Amino acid sequence: MAPGIRLVAWAKRPLLGARQSGLLDRQAEAEGISGLELMASAGAAVARRITLHDKPAEPVLVLCGPGNNGGDGWIIATELAALGWPVRVASLIPPANLKGDAAAARARWTGPVEAITPETPKNASIIVDALFGVGLNRALDPAAASVVDGVNQLRANRPKTLVYAVDIPSGVDADTGDIRGTAIKATHTVSFVTAKPGHLLYPGRSNRGHLDVVDIGIDAQLIDRLTPRLFANSPALWGSSLPERGPDSHKYKFGHALIVGGPAKSTGASRLAAIAALRIGAGLVSVVTASSALPIYASTLTSVMTKIADSKEEIEELLNDERITVILIGPGAGITKATEDTLELILRRPGKAVLDADALSVLANASHLRALLHANVVLTPHEGEFKRLFPSIRGTRIERAESAARESGATIVLKGADTIVATPDGRSAIMGEAPPSLATAGTGDVLAGLITGIFAQNVTAFEAACAGVWLHAEGAAMHTSGLIAEDLPRSAALARGRLHVSPSRHAAVMLPIHQPCA
Ligand SMILES: NC(=O)C1=CN([C@@H]2O[C@H](COP(=O)(O)OP(=O)(O)OC[C@H]3O[C@@H](n4cnc5c(N)ncnc54)[C@H](O)[C@@H]3O)[C@@H](O)[C@H]2O)[C@@H](O)CC1
Ligand SMILES: Nc1ncnc2c1ncn2[C@@H]1O[C@H](COP(=O)(O)OP(=O)(O)O)[C@@H](O)[C@H]1O
Numbered sequence: 001m002a003p004g005i006r007l008v009a010w011a012k013r014p015l016l017g018a019r020q021s022g023l024l025d026r027q028a029e030a031e032g033i034s035g036l037e038l039m040a041s042a043g044a045a046v047a048r049r050i051t052l053h054d055k056p057a058e059p060v061l062v063l064c065g066p067g068n069n070g071g072d073g074w075i076i077a078t079e080l081a082a083l084g085w086p087v088r089v090a091s092l093i094p095p096a097n098l099k100g101d102a103a104a105a106r107a108r109w110t111g112p113v114e115a116i117t118p119e120t121p122k123n124a125s126i127i128v129d130a131l132f133g134v135g136l137n138r139a140l141d142p143a144a145a146s147v148v149d150g151v152n153q154l155r156a157n158r159p160k161t162l163v164y165a166v167d168i169p170s171g172v173d174a175d176t177g178d179i180r181g182t183a184i185k186a187t188h189t190v191s192f193v194t195a196k197p198g199h200l201l202y203p204g205r206s207n208r209g210h211l212d213v214v215d216i217g218i219d220a221q222l223i224d225r226l227t228p229r230l231f232a233n234s235p236a237l238w239g240s241s242l243p244e245r246g247p248d249s250h251k252y253k254f255g256h257a258l259i260v261g262g263p264a265k266s267t268g269a270s271r272l273a274a275i276a277a278l279r280i281g282a283g284l285v286s287v288v289t290a291s292s293a294l295p296i297y298a299s300t301l302t303s304v305m306t307k308i309a310d311s312k313e314e315i316e317e318l319l320n321d322e323r324i325t326v327i328l329i330g331p332g333a334g335i336t337k338a339t340e341d342t343l344e345l346i347l348r349r350p351g352k353a354v355l356d357a358d359a360l361s362v363l364a365n366a367s368h369l370r371a372l373l374h375a376n377v378v379l380t381p382h383e384g385e386f387k388r389l390f391p392s393i394r395g396t397r398i399e400r401a402e403s404a405a406r407e408s409g410a411t412i413v414l415k416g417a418d419t420i421v422a423t424p425d426g427r428s429a430i431m432g433e434a435p436p437s438l439a440t441a442g443t444g445d446v447l448a449g450l451i452t453g454i455f456a457q458n459v460t461a462f463e464a465a466c467a468g469v470w471l472h473a474e475g476a477a478m479h480t481s482g483l484i485a486e487d488l489p490r491s492a493a494l495a496r497g498r499l500h501v502s503p504s505r506h507a508a509v510m511l512p513i514h515q516p517c518a
């Protein structure tokens with residue numbers, strides 16, 4: 001990394017939205033660092049990040065907006081020029097109309113200024129998007145939208161074009177990841193102090209490119225004063241909580257997970273989940289099945305044990321076994337009265353449980369069971385199941401996951417490309433790095449099994465859910481093609497092993513080591 005850039009291990013820090021980022025800046029100012037100083041540091045860091053590339057023949061095009069994101073742009077242009085780089089600056093509003101720190105930053109630029117038109121992005125190989133940052137509060141107006149579309153068109157026509165978004169790609173809502181009309185498709189984003197939710201949430205996540213977060217001189221302790229509750233899902237959150245086996249380890253110290261098996265016509269989902277639970281570290285895993293499906297389970301499972309229960313009473317007796325540390329119900333279970341009865345027995349038993357798939361559909365129609373939910377129950381709905389469970393909850397994905405956790409009292413895993421984990425006490429985490437290869441049948445069953453297997457050990461619901469989601473994605477990312485659900489338990493377990501051996505793709509984000517991108 002070029003001198004003067006202090007990268008932040010952003011996965012270790014909370015995610016701050018627009019309002020909290022503004023509060024942090026004001027706190028820093030109260031501590032004696034002016035907004036202009038912060039802007040100067042921010043702009044200098046982006047300029048130095050850009051100079052890791054070869055100096056282009058054509059001028060770097062810096063697009064400046066009307067607020068402080070634009071202010072960063074004027075500093076970037078000034079710094080690049082001072083380093084001997086050719087630069088063009090184009091402004092969305094007449095520079096005389098700029099105010100405050102942005103006006104002061106503009107005053108540092110002594111070169112010519114163009115007015116932004118749809119033609120502006122032509123012939124640039126490096127473009128700096130300093131149009132809008134966390135202050136975006138409505139859809140881009142036509143003038144801004146046309147230059148954004150022009151940048152995206154140029155990048156589409158000339159794939160080697162580098163587009164550096166300052167703080168966040170213009171048009172992406174920093175809080176929600178929504179696209180306000182249209183948005184810059186960046187190859188790189190350089191943000192400040194912390195990552196923002198919009199860097200991890202789709203659709204904005206697709207516009208972000210490579211993300212660096214840089215230190216601009218704000219003391220990390222000031223972040224804690226904001227009592228942030230939203231995090232990037234990374235091993236920094238839960239890695240140290242996962243129990244490791246040592247010489248004195250015994251299988252019973254790693255929990256006993258019980259998986260409720262589906263009937264003979266649908267055994268695959270619970271078998272996938274059981275294998276995942278065992279691979280990820282549960283000491284013992286058993287599948288409970290009716291006698292009619294026993295031959296299937298017994299002939300396909302080896303290290304996973306089978307237990308027979310043919311009546312509600314027999315299931316109840318099994319559940320009374322205090323050595324069972326967590327129960328999973330749902331994968332392949334069937335939306336039936338029998339599933340409802342077993343679910344009720346599980347929820348009446350104080351202790352850990354994971355509810356997935358058919359158990360969620362049953363729960364959606366069984367209001368009397370809702371009152372039995374608690375923080376040690378993990379619900380893993382995809383969007384469809386979520387809507388059935390919580391039809392009146394509206395808002396962004398984060399808001400909905402958080403409201404559902406608060407309202408139900410359970411820990412929620414809202415699955416999708418950007419899976420969100422939310423707890424009833426208000427903590428949440430976004431997984432922003434899952435590969436789309438997970439969009440294949442049975443991966444949800446494996447996820448439920450992974451969470452169950454981790455939860456079986458001495459780990460909280462939040463940690464188990466976050467670790468399961470992360471290891472699921474990391475395991476999938478090991479496969480370049482042809483991923484099927486059967487591959488995932490082993491890959492997720494390998495990913496878990498790598499946490500301690502070598503920095504993984506994601507852990508690299510957390511280390512101060514950084515390879516410049518081409
Ligand atoms: N002390 C600070 O506040 C710091 C701020 N920094 C930069 O400042 C940015 C935030 O600055 P601001 O709060 O001024 O916000 P922005 O610069 O992101 O944008 C706000 C301006 O754009 C206008 N606007 C919002 N949406 C619009 C739309 N759709 N169409 C047209 N105009 C629109 C607003 O009326 C306002 O004038 C950060 O993202 C970061 O880049 C950095 O310099 C670090 C320090
Ligand atoms: N486009 C995507 N990108 C990343 N992860 C995805 C994507 N689509 C689905 N997933 C993940 O794959 C899993 C699918 O689970 P689910 O919808 O329950 O499917 P199934 O019932 O077939 O197992 C979830 O963990 C989800 O987060």
Ligand SMILES: [K+]
Nearest residue numbers: 132166168170
């Ligand atoms: K921007």
